[in-house]
Amino acid sequence: PVLGTSPTAMSSSSTASSGGYVSNEGGSPVTARGVCWSTSQSPALDDPADACSADGGTGAGHFTSTVTGLGGCGIVYYVRAYATNSTGTGYGNEVTVSTGMLPTVTTDPVTAIGFYGATSGGTITDPGGCPITQKGVVWGMTPSPTGSTRTTDGTGDAPFVSAISGLYANRTYYARAYATSSTGTAYGPDQVFTTATPSTPYVGQAYGGGIVVHVDGTGLHGLVAATVDQASAPWGCYGASIPTSAALGAGATNTAAIIAGCSESNTAAKVADDLSLNGYDDWFLPSKDELTLAARTFLELGFGWPAYDNYWSSTESGPYTAFRMYATPTGSIAWYDYQNKTQGCRVRAARVF
Numbered sequence: 001p002v003l004g005t006s007p008t009a010m011s012s013s014s015t016a017s018s019g020g021y022v023s024n025e026g027g028s029p030v031t032a033r034g035v036c037w038s039t040s041q042s043p044a045l046d047d048p049a050d051a052c053s054a055d056g057g058t059g060a061g062h063f064t065s066t067v068t069g070l071g072g073c074g075i076v077y078y079v080r081a082y083a084t085n086s087t088g089t090g091y092g093n094e095v096t097v098s099t100g101m102l103p104t105v106t107t108d109p110v111t112a113i114g115f116y117g118a119t120s121g122g123t124i125t126d127p128g129g130c131p132i133t134q135k136g137v138v139w140g141m142t143p144s145p146t147g148s149t150r151t152t153d154g155t156g157d158a159p160f161v162s163a164i165s166g167l168y169a170n171r172t173y174y175a176r177a178y179a180t181s182s183t184g185t186a187y188g189p190d191q192v193f194t195t196a197t198p199s200t201p202y203v204g205q206a207y208g209g210g211i212v213v214h215v216d217g218t219g220l221h222g223l224v225a226a227t228v229d230q231a232s233a234p235w236g237c238y239g240a241s242i243p244t245s246a247a248l249g250a251g252a253t254n255t256a257a258i259i260a261g262c263s264e265s266n267t268a269a270k271v272a273d274d275l276s277l278n279g280y281d282d283w284f285l286p287s288k289d290e291l292t293l294a295a296r297t298f299l300e301l302g303f304g305w306p307a308y309d310n311y312w313s314s315t316e317s318g319p320y321t322a323f324r325m326y327a328t329p330t331g332s333i334a335w336y337d338y339q340n341k342t343q344g345c346r347v348r349a350a351r352v353f
Contacts, residue, residue: 001030001084001089001090003021003091004021004092005092006081007095008035008079008095008096010097011066013070013101013127013129014068015067016077017066018037018066019035019065020033020063020082020092021062021063022059022061022063023060026087028085028086029086031086032056033058033081034053034056035052036050036052036079036091037077038077039075041078042094043078044082044091052082053068056081070129073129075098076098077097078094079096079097080092100181101128102128102181102184103132103181105122105124105135105188106189107120107122107137107188108121108177110175113193114196116166116167118175119162119164120137120162120191121137122177122178123177131155131156131181132179135152135154135155137178138150138175138178144190167195168300169198169202170195171194171195172193172194175190198219201215201219203297204297206227207353209277209280210278211298213297223248223294223351223353225298225350227303230271230347230349231347232345233270233271233344233345234343235322236268236270237261237264238319238320238341240262241318244287244316246287246315247287247289249287251284251285252352254285255273255284255314258314259273269314271347275349282351282352283349283350284314284351285347286314287314287315288323291350294348299331306325307327307346311324311325311326311346312339317337321338322337324345
């Protein structure tokens with residue numbers, strides 16, 4: 001008989017799907033069809049070291065067959081289809097298949113849901129024939145998360161429990177278990193949950209005229225960022241040294257120092273200081289660390305800021321320059337300490353509560 005071998009692919013950790021096509025029976029009926037496989041080349045029916053199936057039926061045409069008894073991880077097997085008639089046995093072309101599949105993993109329900117954390121885990125129902133080198137739970141605010149916010153809960157295929165942390169309060173999350181081997185990373189189905197809502201202000205809450213981006217240790221006070229940009233303006237005080245700080249909590253003092261030390265009336269600090277927004281008039285130009293915190297919070301929570309533009313902080317870098325932030329809606333934040341104080345940049349005001 002004349003025949004070819006079908007492409008062969010792993011169908012489980014120990015079996016593969018294969019088959020062939022008999023194009024010419026060779027003058028007498030084909031009475032047996034199947035595949036032979038071995039870790040050595042040219043596997044055949046008459047080699048006792050090779051394995052063969054007899055599940056391909058008879059006659060001409062396409063047939064399917066199953067390769068069984070495979071083992072190991074990354075072991076290469078050689079496979080050939082065969083067909084037998086009264087004259088003898090013909091073989092198809094040789095193909096290869098390498099053992100090992102992606103693991104199969106399920107995600108445990110999410111429990112112990114608090115303001116900023118929860119518990120989940122997973123079960124590896126089939127390691128796919130290869131050792132599990134890492135496992136855990138990954139989470140995010142969009143379905144099917146794959147990012148860096150994940151736990152690492154050891155190796156091996158035993159069930160595992162994962163402590164999810166660093167969450168925002170009153171937000172909906174998607175969590176799913178993952179397992180990694182040399183074949184890649186597989187994920188379980190999503191589990192959807194919503195964190196609890198505190199009775200006190202929390203990060204991400206619409207509060208105090210804007211969005212809360214920081215809460216201090218008391219749980220009652222913190223920092224709010226405005227939800228809209230203010231007018232672009234120069235930093236001001238070109239050639240003058242103004243005592244400012246980059247630290248969280250320094251923005252209000254920085255703003256007062258800039259206004260006191262500058263003769264210009266249109267500085268970024270003055271734009272923020274003059275702002276009256278949503279019933280509040282105690283806004284200021286945030287420090288470098290405060291503006292970073294505000295931008296990252298807005299980005300992580302999907303509030304649509306920053307735009308592709310430059311923003312002034314209230315932190316000076318020298319008599320002629322100050323720190324400005326360049327950020328994008330895709331999550332990139334960069335700081336530059338050489339921005340000329342006379343140049344205009346956007347203002348995003350903040351206030352404390």
